[in-house]
Amino acid sequence: MSWVSICEESLLPAKRGVAAWVAGRAVAVFNLGEAGIFAIDNIDPATGVSVLSRGLLCELNNELYVASPIHKQHYSLTTGQCLENESLSVDVFEVKCQSGNVLARALA
Amino acid sequence: MKTSKPKLVVVGNGMVGHHFVEQLCEQQLSQHYDVEVFGAENIPAYDRVQLSKYFASSSADELMLTTQADYAAKGVELHLGQQVSHIDTANKRLTANGQQIQYDKLVLATGSYPFVPPIKGNDRRDCMVYRTIEDLEAIEQAALNASSGVVIGGGLLGLEAANALSALGLETHVVEFAPQLMSVQLNDKGGELLKQKIQALGLGVHLSKATQEIVDGESAQHRLNFSDGSFLETDMIVFSAGIRPQDTLARTSDIGIGERGGIVIDDNCQTSAKDVYAIGECALWQQKIFGLVAPGYQMAKVALSQIALQVPERVEAPLTFTGADMSTKLKLLGVDVASIGESRGFAGAQYVELSDLQAGVYKKLWLDETGLYLRGAVLVGNVDEYSHLLSQYLSGDVLEEPAVTLLLTDESAPLTLKDNAIVCSCHQVTKADIVEQVIAGNHQLAEIKSCTKAASGCGGCSALVQQIIDDTMQAQGLDTESGICCHFEHDRQALFHLCQVENIKDFEHLYQRHAKTNASPLGLGCDICKPVAASIFATLENQYVLNEEHVALQDSNDAYLGNLQKDGSYSVVPRVAGGEITPDKLIAMGKIAKRYDLYTKITGGQRIDMFGAQLSDLPEIWSELIAEGFETGHAYGKSLRTVKSCVGNSWCRYGVQDSVGLAIALEHRYKGLRSPHKIKFAVSGCTRECAEAQSKDIGIIATEKGWNLFVCGNGGMRPRHGDLFATDLSTELLVQYIDRILMFYSKTAARLQRTSVWMESLAGGLEYLQSVIIDDALGVNHELEQQMDKVVANYQCEWKTSLEDKAFLQRFSEFVNPEFAPASTQNQYQYQREQKFPIASDMQTFIEVSRSKSVVGDIAITLLDEEEVLV
DSSP: OOOEEEEEGGGSOBTSEEEEEETTEEEEEEEOGGGOEEEEESEETTTTEEOGGGSEEEEETTEEEEEOTTTOOEEETTTOBBSSOTTOBOOEEEEEEETTEEEEEEOO | OOOOOOEEEEEOOSHHHHHHHHHHHHTTGGGTSEEEEEESSSSOOBOSTTGGGHHHHTOSGGGBOOOHHHHHHTTOEEEESOOEEEEETTTTEEEETTEEEEOSEEEEOOOEEEOOOOOBTTTSTTEEEOSSHHHHHHHHHHHTTOSEEEEEOOSHHHHHHHHHHHHTTOEEEEEOSSSSSSTTTOOHHHHHHHHHHHHHTTOEEEOSOOEEEEEEOSSSSEEEEETTSOEEEESEEEEOSOEEEOOHHHHHTTOOBOTTSSEEEOTTOBOSSTTEEEOGGGEEETTBOOOSHHHHHHHHHHHHHHHHTTSTTOOOOOOOOOOOOOOEEEEETTEEEEEEESTTOOTTOEEEEEEETTTTEEEEEEEOTTSOSEEEEEEESOOTTHHHHHHHHHHTOOOSSOGGGGGSOOTTSOOOOOTTOEEETTTTEEHHHHHHHHHTTOOSHHHHHHHHOTTSSSOTTHHHHHHHHHHHHHHTTOOSSSSSBTTBSSOHHHHHHHHHHTTOOSHHHHHHHHSOTTSOTTOOOOTTHHHHHHHHHHHHHOOOTTSTTTGGGSOHHHHHTSEEOTTSOEEEOBOOGGGOOOHHHHHHHHHHHHHTTOEEEEOTTSSEEEEEEOGGGHHHHHHHHHHTTOOBOOTTSSBEEEEEEOOOTTTOSSOOSOHHHHHHHHHHHHTTOBOSSOEEEEEESSTTOTTOGGGSSEEEEEOSSSEEEEESOBOSSSOBOOEEEEEEEOHHHHHHHHHHHHHHHHHHOOTTOOHHHHHHHSTTHHHHHHHHHTSOTTSOHHHHHHHHHHHHHTOOOHHHHHHTOHHHHHTTSSOSOGGGOOSSOOOOEEEETTEEEETTOTHHHHHHHHHHHTSSOOOOOBOOOGGGSOO
16 A cells, blocks of 8 residues: 555644544544654544544553543554453554655555 | 332341342432331341451441441431331231331341251350341350350351351360361362361361250350260350241241242242242242352342332343352451352262362362363362352353363463453452443542442452452553552652642653653653643643643543543533523524534533534534633533532522522632542522532532531432531631632542542541631641632633634644545434434434333434435
8 A cells, every 4th residue: 555645744733643534544643753653543443433533642561552532442553452452453554754744554 | 298109118138138229229219119128137237248357346337338327318218126027918018116017019138047956055145146246246245254165057157156256265166067067168078178277276176066955064154965975165155057048027927938948039039929029048049048148139139120120211121030159269267268169069070189288278170071161169278269260160161171270270370251250249240340440540449349349249359359450450551559650659649749849830840750760751651640630730720721731631521622422522511600591692502502413401510511513613613602602611621510509599489598699609719620520519599409419529508597518429320428517607608618628629639539539538537627627727728728719810711712722723623634535434413302313322222122111102213314414
């Protein structure tokens, strides 16, 4: 799958998430400054609601997570795995910045 | 005052009877019945399972499950020390203390009584039983003049009684008729090991002894003469030879009784008499009496569900009783003992046995004929495998490995309980129930006990529950030792004081100075410490909560100034102080709700909530509301929600003060105060209490002379009536007290601790709080008032401030690149009672249930056509 431009870099707020469309899929994009930009599915697999970009970012056991705002399960920003429930996970997307634009693509 | 509600009478106020009443109130069935309870003892229900704890403090306080005031508060009439002598089942009348009482439903929870063997001399002085607190008082009294004691009966209760006698300093003996101890639960070898262990503790154990008579002793008060010619002398005797169902009342009232006693019940817990139920140890189900508390609790639930069936608007499916698991794990005289399922084995069974008398351990597993299923187990001396084995037994699954590996489990291995495994059999709580509550933020065993009831029955599962809490928290990366989360060692109170003393105003500084040394340098924190920090900064300074330093700390609701609902939409809640609203504002709200197609509902806090707003519509909706003179209601924050009021003396014939005026003034004073948990107030204009002030954090009831102040009440899952804090206050003094109480609470409570729990956590409780607030015992009142003044002075409508900030509005575009949205992605709604609901709403199921019962009548669900779907 190819890279898709989603928005200008300046539109990503620090230490928070935004939702973006990537090839028809809702994706949550998180800007962690020096630590990088991360992207996972926006749909919370526990409830099927498109809200993960509105969750709080967390650092637990040296791993980055977002806490779903619905029922607070944590999803890894690097693997997509749910911390509390092995059977839940989200897809992870690759993100990069190029000439002031944010690009994303699904990991194969 | 005469009401026309049907009457429900419960006879018996033991653990099971009390559980029934508790469940009844929790399910709000008490609104449909006048409930009366008769207890034969002079005190309300207590924990009989933990009875021996009485001797630790010589007090029943710790054992009490409830108080008479609790019952009164629930509106249940409790008669103590009253025997019900007869039931006229034909006319539905019972006689108690000479009075006739009519009933519509009757529940017998009369329990059991200790069996005293028909031995000559069994009524001599200091020959006692072990059942009630009165019995324990008598045993304690007799022990004062005794140096030795004998327990007749080597079963579970007998050993417990022996433990009590031994703890009272008596030379103690156990006399058992059977050739082994605990013959119901253990097999011969398990019983033998238990005997050795008990003897090693210095107790005498006498097996296969039939006592023929009790006569005067030579060296002690009594002599027990056994049938084999031997004898034993002792100063006091406790009979603990089993229980018998207390069925006398049913027997004399022509209710069906089993051949060997017990009130016969069917799967619905119904007796032979119409509308009469029996539950607990008095009930005989399929020829069986269940002598444990957990099956009694299950029966209570069944009887309740059967009674609920007859309340018209209830739609839950009724429960039936299908028997109960009798597995137990306990510590007897310091010896660990556990039995599961068919613990004594059965014909044709395969088994695995481990006997290590050197280590003092005996374990045996019973498998079915094929050796593939676990059917029973007995463990003595070491019961580490109990939880694993019980889970395997209850699951009914095929053993995946040779059975012997079940006994070689590394005890530190994490427990692989399935989500649906029953952890607390007393209250039927599953592992998943507990995990869910831990994720929701209940990290203390006490909190889990109160919200799931797990470990609040016999307490046998406490260790397992704690383990599940720890495992779940560990999975979430939370520290289970101390501190609010894995990033800070401090609790909320300590963090509050650090921020105050060191004048810390942002998370970055707080993290740099006070996070654990090994916490990550990224300084991101987590969903626990960030909102706590945000709340502390807001309480101290009451600045705009979404400024650049604070916005990334806010929990989802605060971050978008709305309540996130299950479908990802938000609710919009303008402030309607005191519940008073002008016709113009009503019209304005109605127009706005209509324009954005919002579901509207008047809530319990006397305001109007509008649901189903899309994130991107929030700014526009709020700018229209603000233009009409509304401000935010802080429904999203841990802050003051509403001050409910009745009509007050301006209109009401009975009102003695202006409750509406006061409610509005108080709501405006404290609106926006960020606190450890949400806070609700109410003001009633007279003692009729139409505002229900006593169930609020701050409740105020008008008197002829001023205001009575109630504090720390709450509704919700575990309701608590507020305590009367002060009476006949002037308005000025009232406000002063509330300032101090709220600020003291905000500074000292734990994260998400409600005022009721906070009050209970203060050593000295209400009296201490009164001494701090009224007498200024800590000398902090001036400071508390100043801080409150600062918070009040810095109030701002967060939506108004936000709308003036262009950058802020950017956050409300649902997607940064909406131009790439696929064609059909919008939420879909269905219409019901002329309003919209999310498609995935549980309402669907509710309606199906209602229909099948034809209770609610035929409700049509109109699913929208494709083109009518809301976009």
